[in-house]
Amino acid sequence: GDSVTQMEGPVTLSEEAFLTINCTYTATGYPSLFWYVQYPGEGLQLLLKATKADDKGSNKGFEATYRKETTSFHLEKGSVQVSDSAVYFCALSDQAKAAGNKLTFGGGTRVLVKP
Amino acid sequence: NAGVMQNPRHLVRRRGQEARLRCSPMKGHSHVYWYRQLPEEGLKFMVYLQKENIIDESGMPKERFSAEFPKEGPSILRIQQVVRGDSAAYFCASSPSQGAYEQYFGPGTRLTVT
Numbered sequence: 749g750d751s752v753t754q755m756e757g758p759v760t761l762s763e764e765a766f767l768t769i770n771c772t773y774t775a776t777g778y779p780s781l782f783w784y785v786q787y788p789g790e791g792l793q794l795l796l797k798a799t800k801a802d803d804k805g806s807n808k809g810f811e812a813t814y815r816k817e818t819t820s821f822h823l824e825k826g827s828v829q830v831s832d833s834a835v836y837f838c839a840l841s842d843q844a845k846a847a848g849n850k851l852t853f854g855g856g857t858r859v860l861v862k863p
Numbered sequence: 864n865a866g867v868m869q870n871p872r873h874l875v876r877r878r879g880q881e882a883r884l885r886c887s888p889m890k891g892h893s894h895v896y897w898y899r900q901l902p903e904e905g906l907k908f909m910v911y912l913q914k915e916n917i918i919d920e921s922g923m924p925k926e927r928f929s930a931e932f933p934k935e936g937p938s939i940l941r942i943q944q945v946v947r948g949d950s951a952a953y954f955c956a957s958s959p960s961q962g963a964y965e966q967y968f969g970p971g972t973r974l975t976v977t
Contacts, residue, residue: 752905784968791867791954791968792906837905849958850896850919851966853905 750775754838754854761828761861769823769857771812771838779840781805781814781821782851786835795823795836828861835859865890867957867969868937875975876945884940884972888957895938896966897930900952912938945976 754771761767773779780799784792796805801816812823821838838854868887876882888895893914898906911919912932923930927945932938942949952973956966 791869791970792956793968794965797965849966850908850911850922851898851906851956852908853898855905 750779750840750842750852752838752840752852752854754836754857756855757835757858759857759859761859763830763861763863764827765861767823767825767828767832767859769836769838769859771821771823771854773819773821773838773840775819775840775842777842779842780849781812782839782841783810783812783821783823784837784839784853786837786856788834792837828859830861830863833859833861867955867967869953869955869969869972871972872970873973873975875977877977878946879944882942882945882949882974884942884953884955884974885937886940886955886957886969887937888955889959889967892957892959892967894958894960895932896956896958897938897940898954898956900954900971902951906954909940942974945974947976950974950976 751774782797783795785795786792796807798805798814804813810825812821835856835858837856839851841849841851870885895912897909900906908922910923910930927943929941952971954971955969958966
């Protein structure tokens with residue numbers, strides 16, 4: 749079945765540091781890929797998405813490129829802020845499946861940015 | 864446009880009681896998904912519903928759990944005879960159509976079973 753693997757946290761960084769969170773996936777079809785962010789006590793917010801190979805999703809300084817050859821969708825940000833402290837989830841939705849777009853999530857990576 | 868609404872935000876139940884979790888999708892959305900997040904884990908798909916239909920319940924436990932999305936009113940996730948292992952955050956998401964890429968999540972209901 750479909751699966752998503754992302755690096756375990758916590759990841760602790762200083763403000764303005766470079767952030768990378770690795771994500772790889774396994775899917776039988778042609779998935780769409782997503783990064784969601786969860787702030788403490790809140791639900792998930794869509795951060796960015798990519799729907800086909802070589803697409804780059806970007807939002808709020810975050811970027812991720814859909815790499816079909818390496819089945820990866822790594823999240824990057826060049827200069828993090830304290831407000832980026834959150835849990836980040838990589839997810840996929842396999843459009844080839846018959847019923848709907850249920851999301852398969854990775855285990856989440858907690859990021860803590862210190863001033 | 865109001866987002867996805869879930870209530871209650873926090874729910875405490877004793878073992879053996881019933882838990883009812885409600886989800887009102889975004890206006891215009893007719894597709895609802897339920898996910899469960901166990902402590903320190905990622906979200907796991909439970910069920911996908913359209914109005915008056917269960918489309919995919921492959922992630923639902925076989926016993927004690929049920930879901931509905933009636934023609935009028937919110938979607939309900941019902942857990943009968945709760946056990947401590949049911950303690951988790953339950954998230955609802957909605958989308959406007961089956962082909963839509965994006966799902967919009969509610970704030971979740973945190974269920975604690977004592």
